[in-house]
Amino acid sequence: MLRPRPTPTREVVNLDGLWRFAIEGSAGPCPWAGPLDTPLEAAVPASYNDLFTDAAIRDHVGWVWYQRLVRVPRGWAGERVVLRLDAATHQGRVYVDDELVAEHQGGYTPFEADITRLVRPGGEFRLTIGVGNELTNTTIPPGTITVSQDGRRQQKYLHDFYNYAGLARSVWLYSVPAVHxxxxxxxxxxxxxxxxxxxxxxxxxxxxxxxxxxxxxxxxxxxxxxxxxxxxxxxxxxxxxxxxxxxxxxxxxxxxxxxxxxxxxxxGVRTVEVRGQEFLINGEPFYFTGFGKHEDTPVRGKGHDDAYLVHDFQLMKWVGANSFRTSHYPYAEEVLDFADRHGIVVIDETAAVGLNLAVEGGLAGRPHRPTFSGETFNDDTRTAHAEAIRELIARDKNHPSVVMWCLANEPSSHEEGAREYFEPLVGLARKLDPTRPVSYAAVMFATHHSDRIMDLFDVVCLNRYYGWYVATGDLITAEAFLEGELRGWAEKFDKPILVSEYGADALPGLHSVWDTPWTEEYQLAYLAANHRAFDRAEAVVGEHVWNFADFQTSNGIHRVDGNRKGVFTRDRRPKSAAHALRARWTRLDNRKPRAAD
CATH class of the missing domain: 2.60.40.10 (Immunoglobulins)
Incomplete structure (x- = not known):
């Protein structure tokens, strides 16, 4: 699917702006059958959750409706007319006047419909888009829906970022010739x-x-x-x-x-290769420095914003980052275009986050359900996951900035059934694109002793939090644990290791002379301990701090207004850690640091 671009034979109309907006149940049984009866308007692109003050909208589980009138340019006579949504999180239905023209499952990849027969050049039509935010055991990402005692539907999910929903990316109308x-x-x-x-x-x-x-x-x-x-x-x-x-x-x-x-x-003309314990770009060893990020800003939620795009890339350049991972979903295409133009390396990830019921059990302090089973994550889940991989690679295959596909974040790769689930997906990714390495980010529960699937992949990507979730406040022990595990993975698999997540929460302005978690000083000391271990482990080819910036999460007593592991605040002010990373990364020049540096 080609991205809409104006050319000598094609025209593009952007449909962003303010749309009529209503939640399910407030606009009649068929909201697409006429004008939405609502006083509300919502911005596109933006998640809808934080736009309004009504908690019933923010916490709504189910469908919401967007509507506007669209006029087809009168010069499009004889052309095909196509409607495209860059994303609808997590499910979309599109109506032209009263007719359903498109449906899509998956919240971060585009879909479109040829609406030529339903519209006329110079004429106007009513465009209604339904967006559903429900997650189940067969969606990517997964979740469950419960009903409270008072009848409210509540969405539960296993990913540690807020489940923003809506039309967070652009909507387009474009023309193509009959033969195109x-x-x-x-x-x-x-x-x-x-x-x-x-x-x-x-x-x-x-x-x-x-x-x-x-x-x-x-x-x-x-x-x-x-x-x-x-x-x-x-x-x-x-x-x-x-x-x-x-x-x-x-x-x-x-x-x-x-x-x-x-x-x-x-x-762009470039090559990517994994050779032994090295990751090569254009035949030269490459050392990743950067972050896991999120599409997350105040008010907009996951709504794409060009101003934040430019500023975030400026901050990454300032801090010395050469790369980032699209955690935990495909980002807007504008982000990858920008990375292409500015030489930033990207690890491109599907929305398969939360395929891990061991985390659920750990947080609850009780035995967990098996992650992979007929009743939990099953063949239908894998079918949805496969479609997510197809759509990711189809959309992003031509971006030179994308050097690796990440098929999942923190799946329960140490559990029975993990290999049967993932082996067909790895084969699919390799068939669709044999030119790029394939990876997944391993959770801390999966060690080099217990993991069942790492041999299927090209790069060992590890999310590790020694000194935060393990050995909290004891960085001497944490550093020793981390170095030991890095050497264990290298000895067993002889593959490059990217530490795809490591980080500690820090509240801006909280200080201490001791190693006190949540202080800016502890975040600094934590990063330094990790870096010493990385520099002594020859197989480590990169470090991605979790996270670039603080971001919003669901309600939880282990979070203080969201996840505070960012080295920048949510409004992009640097913490002390940002300056320390700048001092380290700006001298590396894509090289592997040495322990003596």
């Missing part, structure tokens, strides 16, 4: 100073295809014809971390000499 380009796939490699570009073009009907490669100055450097083939770029400029260089693949459908449709796909 449906999809483009670009795979690159390097042969000395020559770049090779394998391309595949899918069209809506048999057509004559012509392709050209333009460099950053707009100069044509390669050309070919046919719907698939290989292009060679002499004296290529590779895409590199911190030094992004993008080419344009211009694809035309032609009829004789007339261009029927044209689309420009940016791409």
């Amino acid at each position: 380009i449906d999809d483009i796939t670009v795979v690159t490699s390097l042969d000395g100073t020559t770049g090779t570009v394998d391309y595949t073009v899918e069209t809506s009907a048999p057509a004559t295809v012509r392709v050209r490669v333009l460099d950053a100055t707009g100069t044509e450097v390669a050309a070919s014809s046919g719907a698939n083939g290989t292009l060679r770029i002499d004296h290529v400029t590779p895409w590199q971390p911190g030094a992004a260089y993008l080419y344009d693949l211009v694809v035309d459908i032609v009829d004789r000499e007339a261009v029927v449709d044209t689309y420009t796909q940016p791409f």
Whole structure:
């Protein structure tokens, strides 16, 4: 699925703004059958939960409804008219006037509908979008719904971030010719100073295809014809971390000499490889520095915001970060486009967070249900998970910034049934994209002794909190535990190790002369202890602090207005830890630090 872009043969109308808004039950049995009877308006893109003061809206479990009138440009006569949603969290239904035109399950990937037969150029139609936030044992991410004694439906979930919902990303109307380009796939490699570009073009009907490669100055450097083939770029400029260089693949459908449709796909020429205990980009060892992040800001929730996008990337550059993980779901496409242009490396993750009932048992202090079973996470769950992988790779396959797929965060990989669940998913990811390594982020319960699936993956990604959840306040013990485990994973699997999460909560302005958890000083000391262990473990190829910024979570007595592990506050002010990371990371230059540094 190509992202909507204006071209000489395509036009795009952005439908962001204020929409009529109502929750289920307040707008009649068929909210799409006429104008919404509501005084409320909601911003798009934004999560709806924090927009209003009514707790019944914030805590609503079920469907909500967005509606607006849309006018089709009168110049679109003879064109196909397509409606696209960048995301609807977690389920979407789309109605043009009274007719259902699209349904989608999964809250972070796009879907669209050809609505040509239902609209007319110059005419107006009523667009109604239903968004459901319900999570069950067969959704990705999973959850359960309970009913309180007074009849209120309540959503329970296993991920430690607030379950924001709504239209958090843009909605578009766009036109394409009757015969048009449906999809483009670009795979690159390097042969000395020559770049090779394998391309595949899918069209809506048999057509004559012509392709050209333009460099950053707009100069044509390669050309070919046919719907698939290989292009060679002499004296290529590779895409590199911190030094992004993008080419344009211009694809035309032609009829004789007339261009029927044209689309420009940016791409970078680079290679990714795992060799022994090294992670290589363009054949050179790469050391990840950066964060797990969240799409999370005040008021907007998970709503995409270009101002925060720019500022967050500026802060990552300031602190010396070269990478981040899209924890714990695919981020907005604008984020990956920005990373492509600015040379930031991305680990791209599905929304499979919470596939772990051992966490549920640990928090409750009682034996837990088996994570993988017919009654818990089962074949239907895996089917939804597989679709999430398909949609992630289909959307993000052409981004040079994306160097690895992360299939899940903290699944119960040490439990019986984990291998039967994950082995087909790893095979699917490799089939869909054999060019990128595949990983998952392992929970602390899964050690190198007990984990059942790590041999299926390319990189050992570990979420480890020695000194916070284990050996709390005892950093001498924590450092020894961590180093011992890192060496255990390296000896057993002989693969690169990325510490994909490590962190400690800190309340800004809370200080102590002792190692007191929740203070800024303890967060500093915690990070330093972890870094000493990383630097002594040869197989470690990167460190992603949890988290870039404080973020909102569900209600819980173990959280103080959300998760406070950010090195920046939720409104992006640096804690002391941010300055310490800057001192460490700005001198590394993508290199592995040495223990003596």
